[in-house]
Amino acid sequence: MDFRLSEEQEMIRNMTRKFVDEVVASRAEEGEATGEYPYDIIKQMADLGMMGIPFPQEYGGSGGDWLGMHICIEEMSRGDTTLGGLLDVTTSVVAQELYVFGTEEQRQKWLIPMARGKTIGAFGLTEPGAGSDAGATKTTAVRDGGSWVINGTKQFITNIGLDNASLVIITARTKAQKPGEKEQINTFIVPKGTPGFSLGKKYDKMAWRHSATHECIFEDCRIPVSNFLGKEGRGFAQHLAVLETGRISVAAIAVGLMQACLEASLKYAKERVQFGQPIINFQAISFKLADMAMATELARNMYLKAAWLKDNRLPHTLEAAYAKLYASEMCEKAASDAYQIHGGYGFMNEYAVSRYYRHAKILQIVEGTSEVQRLVISRNLK
């Protein structure tokens, strides 16, 4: 066994850390306050090659691995989890689905600019009536000559509101083509700007306020048959396959946020004096910090293991669920403790821990709720 990162992975960590410290961290609060999308930061992320780390160079990527990608996501999330979420969706989920299931033509057309970060991808699974029960998709696609005609609504769609979002990959029900066939769930690429595809207004959110999340509405939206993605009848399975990576990504986001909680709490506890001494001297505080440091490292090890399994083409459904569930739950605890350590100051928006606390909760929901992760784990135990 070798737990050391490769030189390449170390360098990716250093690159991202430097970028976060110099550019990202100081802007996170502003993004949260104004809700304005940080296009200049997203452009710099693209220039640094972040969106394409795990893809081969001929497809616009860096030729690195998923472990390196997730180290990048962790470090970005230490500064701003919103941008970790952006990377999760565009790289781990959408670009990966194009890379794994796309035709050569689809890869050339959609993947290359996305891996280069010139365009951003969005992923449409959730519907008003289909959350954890993602199979309950109501959106339909009907074949009409050389086109598919889409009708339905997808909600909570991250990234789609960005000016350079190029497409959303959606699941939709398709009717049986021949007698005796069953209804299927299939996957389609819907480019932004297609007639009949419109966005609802930007959601008013508790956190991730500068994430471009909108409702996607499809009304007789006609796309060419060449936008069919992957194999017939495998749309749902394809979506779940890339969501497995999305779970590793959310674990990495949670670890980044826990690390930020730990650093802020440690700093504050050393500086804050009560009863004549820094509060870190009190066991009530230092034990919280010890627990936080331990949970951060354990969660980190778990997401790294899941990413390593993925890079080595080994099964990792269970490990991705462990990583996502443990990291997100421990992250909420870490954010709560960080807030507690800061006392009344934690309630003030000028302290970052207030933001950390708001950001932690969503990580237990996205890419499969904690309950869905427990379902995945318990089913695998049987």
Add this chain to the structure above:
Amino acid sequence: MEIIVCIKPVLDPDMPPAKFSVDSKTNRVIPPEGMPLVINPYDALAVEAALKIKEAKGGKITAVTLAGSFATEILRKAVAMGADEAININDPAFEDSDTFSTAFILAEVVKKIGKYDLVLCGRQAADWDNGVVGSVIAEYLNIPSVIRAKGIVVTNGKLRVERVVANGFEIYEMGLPAVVTLSSEMGQARIPTGWGIINAVKKKIPVWTCSDLGLDPVRVGKTAARNSLVKLYTFSPSRSCEMITGKDDKEAAGKLAEKIMDIKP
């Protein structure tokens, strides 16, 4: 443009001061555990300057270091930033070289590379802050040099350098080849990209030894050093606090002013 950039690993300037310690018996800094050395920030600016010239004029950048430990790490960093080649100058005979023998070895490296228009260095290393190597390389190569540059432009085969002075900057024009050392006024060095990092890790970095350079070991390392380190220790300033009082604020302020005027510079 063929550009050679000399870089050096130093202790991370951002490391906590508590991690810094010296071994007074051997007169050496004890490398802090878990804190890898980083590329000297001024040298990173030299790489940045080289990249800007390459972007404008085309050409090739070769990064060289005479470092011992952490040589490949910082050379890969330079390649990740965009340098085309890297050479690790490494030989036990080079150990304990002083600034003059370091410059001598680097000048020999430049000669061995052969084809060059420009040699760039940081204005000084952030550990010892001598600021000598760049100028002495120029002496050994017998070519012009400008130190503490904040900007370099190459036009019509000539070099135009802005050199930082106490209250502004001076502009120099000179022919090529030349040596220039870069100052922090130049701006910021770029962060390596994902693509750059992956390429850097794949890059084969040759090692050149004392015999590869055809050097007599007597002319390098400790035997050739012109200066010697007598004592290395950490300075611990003593502090005392005196409260100035008076019957009112005015009197206290007056006493304070007298105290300040009495302080000998």
